[in-house]
Amino acid sequence: METVEKLLDGHVEGRTAYVTEAARHLLAAGGKRFRPLLVLLASETGEHPDSDDVLTAACVVEITHLGSLYHDDVMDEADLRRGADSANARWDNLVAILTGDFLFARSSELTSRLGADAVRIQAETFTRLVEGQIMETVPPGEGEDPLEHYLEVVAGKTGSLIATSARYGARFGGASREVEEALAAYGEIVGSAFQLSDDILDIASETDESGKTPGTDLREGVPTLPTLMAQAACRASSDPADVRLLDLLSGPITDDADVEEALGLLRAHPAMDEARAYVVARATEAKALLEVLPETPVRTALEAFADLVAVRTG
Incomplete structure (x- = not known):
């Protein structure tokens, strides 16, 4: 490098x-x-x-x-x-x-x-x-x-x-062409999954853990994997907490107290586990593509990165 x-x-x-x-x-x-x-x-x-x-x-x-x-x-x-x-x-x-x-x-x-x-x-x-x-x-x-x-x-x-x-x-x-195609598919999946794991960390992590201010995407009104999954679930729910969360997620959240409330509701919502499971599944899919490679340090490193994507959301 x-x-x-x-x-x-x-x-x-x-x-x-x-x-x-x-x-x-x-x-x-x-x-x-x-x-x-x-x-x-x-x-x-x-x-x-x-x-x-x-x-x-x-x-x-x-x-x-x-x-x-x-x-x-x-x-x-x-x-x-x-x-x-x-x-x-x-x-x-x-x-x-x-x-x-x-x-x-x-x-x-x-x-x-x-x-x-x-x-x-x-x-x-x-x-x-x-x-x-x-x-x-x-x-x-x-x-x-x-x-x-x-x-x-x-x-x-x-x-x-x-x-x-x-x-x-x-x-x-x-x-070989077979390896090239497998690694290209791996790159697309694991690259997208890494971004999706960032979506989860924006909600799940504390500032001192991630070095970033949680709820940045909420403040900007940017749709993310967990918020979209939560919105889909909340639309089919009459639970007061879900109704409130759906209201909060209707646009950018500018008030700090509302951001904290939305973070609390999201962290407790099943959509967070659903989002984590989605990222883990994608990381597993990416690792499976590496079976075209022999057992070498390169394959181990690529598998480790896919594992990192999955683990960092937990």
Whole structure:
């Protein structure tokens, strides 16, 4: 990963100091680097994990992700990202949007070095990512299940790029097509499940446990896995607590006391266990896909990550 970090720093350099500063802003703020790490890990399933193409692919997925964060912060009107000022807060929306565009362009330039098929995969991934973002801004259509709508959003916004990370690693590491397809499916499932586990932690965890303020999504009126499951159950219930919870979840919750009340009602609601069970089932499904791999440290690491996704919701 040290090599990837150095390459990333060079790849986001622009022709002017101003562009470089803006593009490096969120890169320097850190992050989990899960996507490039998955590229490197998946490449170990092939015969040549040390290929330069593997390193290029690792940079492609992280720079694509980075560009999406600049745009996300504009849409969310966020002031902070990774503990630092967001680009839109430090500069303005125009700079943030154009910097995101610059990073998308740079990731496309890098992808072209990997061949035409990689360009096609990247284009398809980017289409899904943007469609997921668009779907998040509109409510479900008439007759559409809100939960299914939300799961499609998560699969597009989060699962698609993580799936491509695993696919690129396997492909450019020289793995078989069977392994590549299995790891791509694994990446989509476990990536989406990780986001869904974050949904649960936003409600279940205390601030001192997670380092985040619980109820952030409630305050923003953002639908999540447990709230959608709770709403579905509450609509069919006449229990006063369910009626009250349904009322609280009808929109953003701005009052701190109401947030605490909603958190208490949600934590006691069966929907939380239902949401946990869903994430555990998805993690188990992801692990089953790894049966195409021999018993190696790489498989163990991939299984451990799926286990982490399941355990962190408990």
